Amino acid sequence: MPVKTKVSKVVVLGGGTAGWMSAALLKKVLGDTVSIELVESEQIGAVGVGEATIPPIQLVNSVLGLNEAEFLRETNATIKLAIKFENWKQQGHSYFHTFGAPGKSTAFCHFHHYWTRANQAGHPSDLWDYDLNYQCAINGRFAHIKSQDPVFELPYAYHFDASLYAKFLRKISEAMGVSRTEGIVKDATLNSETGMVESLLLDDGRQVAGDFFIDCSGFRGLLIQSKCGAGYDDWSHLLPCNSAVAMPSERLPETLPYTRSIAHQAGWQWRIPLQHRNGNGMVYCSHYISDDEAIATLSANLDTAPLADPKIIRFTTGRTRKPWSRNVVAVGLSSGFLEPLESTSIHLIQSAVVRLIKLFPHNGIDAANVAEYNKQSEIEYLQVRDFLILHYFVNERQDSPFWRDMQQLDIPASLRHKIDLFESTGKLFREQEDLFAESSWLQVMLGQGITPRDYHPLANAPSEHKLLEMLANLRAVKAKPAAELPTHDEFLKSFCGR
Structure with a gap:
């Protein structure tokens, strides 16, 4: 990088969830070491496709010190335990991808290997019978379970109104000292020697100067593409919905x-x-x-x-090739788009901001910092992309050209290996930093019809009698809370005062 200038002021271009989450997290963590100004216009509406989230959203809420009841009230939020996939394998067929893990795994052997052994021995059962999230989801029940026993873990996320969530984050941000400027950005000025962005130029002639810029301008990528030329990897050949x-x-x-x-x-x-x-x-x-x-x-x-x-x-499915370019980091839709099939849109905003905080250039832009940020971003997008492709590729539908064509996708070698390994041995390994745990890959693969031919030898340790006894006990334990917890609506009414 040409020069190092201490970062004292961060300018966020664009509001919505991406802009206000960026502003809130940066201000909360960095405090008075930087000033933050967000520029947005009420005339420009947000895309707002992301209303469903995944459990890491609770990290954001925790860092910001949010009161969960207030958050649920102000965003009209509900609890999310799972996604139900209908007609994906075949028309009329359905399965769940929950946030929980079925059964109880041992130190070196995941639960599904024991379950596979029982199935192959002539004792079939439904994997989701051992999943507490599933039991609560189908019975419409939820409450915070206070137990240290991992068998009773009930991981959850939220559904919320994205526009209300942005307003909620704005209120929190401004209370912490983030300043907001109303206006439409028509251009940006660059330093003639370094190429760094120096200021945003508003349509009324005002300028907003800064040392570092976060581009939350959506698909337009006003800074990251138009000014920095970061490039874009088009993945339409793998995820063709547009x-x-x-x-x-x-x-x-x-x-x-x-x-x-x-x-x-x-x-x-x-x-x-x-x-x-x-x-x-x-x-x-x-x-x-x-x-x-x-x-x-x-x-x-x-x-x-x-x-x-x-x-x-x-939209065009893909990712910005260099989401950190010069003194600009793209967050939200300006950094790429992966359809909301697994509710990752808001999480990708969150992870981008957290990554920036960990690598924040307080003493100026450093090439090693930039390279590490871009490397981590690429890995994350590739891993989420592969998980989304899995849903489309492993289908058995013959009723339309679209689904037949999806079966013929030339999938990435990384995904092919994961499918082949599971189908052959039942083994799943979580790659470093993979957003989705083994239990997520397991549920989608089984739900889409991939049945492993073998299982881990450690699953042979208990006798058949002990194995069946263990499975029966786990089924009963997992089903018990679903019969005792309040309904989802009862929880919202009592917890939120609604």
């Missing part, structure tokens, strides 16, 4: 604690239950169906009456 239509609808009488992902002719539909409404949408590939067909499919499959007209969103 459009989405979103349409909110009235809430259901019963608020289920899970997301639904329903596969259709050329894509899939999400249904996200909030306290005040349902979030609905459909991700699809425009090469197979038109916008009108997608809107008609979504409209025909709404559970409740629509509350707004459909909104079309265009």
Whole structure:
């Protein structure tokens, strides 16, 4: 890097979840060592496709010191224990990807090996019978379980209104000292010698100067692409969906604690239950169906009456090649887009900001810092990408060209190895920093129809009688809380005062 200038002021371009989460976390952790100014315009709406989250969101809330009840109230949030995948393997078939882990693993042998041994010995059972998250999800129940026994762990995330969440984060940020500037950014000035961004130029002539910039300008990538030329890796050949239509609808009488992902002719539909409404949408590939067909499919499959007209969103699946370029870091949609199939959109915002905090250039831009940030970002996107491809590639549907074509994808070698290893031996290994644990890969692979031919030899340690006794006890233990906990709606009412 050409020069080192101490970073005293950070400018965040864009609001929404990406902008305000960036501002809130940076200010909370870095405190008065830097000043933070966020520039946004009320005239520019947020994309807001991410209303479902995964458990690491609790880290953000914890760092920010949020009161969970207040957070749930102010964002109209509900609890998320799992995603239910419908019609993905075949039409009429469904399975769950929960945040829990089935059964109880031993030191060197995961539970599913014992379960596989019993199945092969003629004692079949459903893997999800041993999953507490699943038991609570299908029974519509939730509460905080106070137990040190890992058997009773009930990991959860949230569904929330993304626009309300951004407002909530804004309130917290401004209370900590983040300043907000209203205005539309039309350009940016660069240092003629270093190429570093020096200031944002607003359409009314004002300038907002800074030492370091966070680009949360969405798909436009106003700084990271237009000024820094960071490049973009297009993954449309692996994840070809390129459009989405979103349409909110009235809430259901019963608020289920899970997301639904329903596969259709050329894509899939999400249904996200909030306290005040349902979030609905459909991700699809425009090469197979038109916008009108997608809107008609979504409209025909709404559970409740629509509350707004459909909104079309265009995207190109992929990632920004150098999300940290010069003195700019891209966060949110400007850093890439992976469809919200596994609710990773908001998490990728969170992880980008946490990564920046760990590598924050307080004494100026350092090439090694930049390289490490970009390397970690690439690894994360590649791992999430592979997990999403798995859902599409391992399907048995023959009812439409889209699903048949998905079976012919030329998948990455990394994913091929993971599938082959599991199918042959039942073994799963979590790669370093992989967002998804072995239990996640296990549930999707089994749910999509991949059955391992073998299991770990340690699963042969107990006698058949002891094995069946262990499985029966685990089933009973996992089912017990689901019969005793309050319903999801009862929890929200008592905990949030709603």
